[in-house]
Amino acid sequence: MKVTPFLMFEGKAEQAMAFYCETIPDSRVLDLTRYGAGEDGPEGAVKLARASIGGTEVVIFNSPVQHAFTFTPSVSLFVDCSTEEELERIVEALSKDGTFLMPTGNYGFSRRFAWLNDRFGVSWQINLP
Known part of the structure; x- marks a missing residue:
């Protein structure tokens, strides 16, 4: 079993991931999948990625669905x-x-x-x- 932080963005996953990897030492993209033709998200946009942010693995998702919620400081x-x-x-x-x-x-x-x-x-x- 493994617990991994999961960050869900609405269209800005790639920008956020690149920014975090540039800003936090010991960070890098581990792998990523992009939306393909006919999928829910924009073709070519990051769909799902894993990044090591300061040595901690984080899953990054680009949701094609707009939600009534976003991030909260109660989790940081x-x-x-x-x-x-x-x-x-x-x-x-x-x-x-x-x-x-x-x-x-x-x-x-x-x-x-x-x-x-x-x-x-x-x-x-x-x-x-």
């Missing part, structure tokens, strides 16, 4: 950074066109910490232990 991706520079770089990238839930600061439980929703709506907690 938690990143422990090695240096303050790494934290600042990641926070700067992820926060562009996103919203902060907790701006970067010292909250007592961490030297530096930020919690934000990125431009795709995915919630991230970025930590410097």
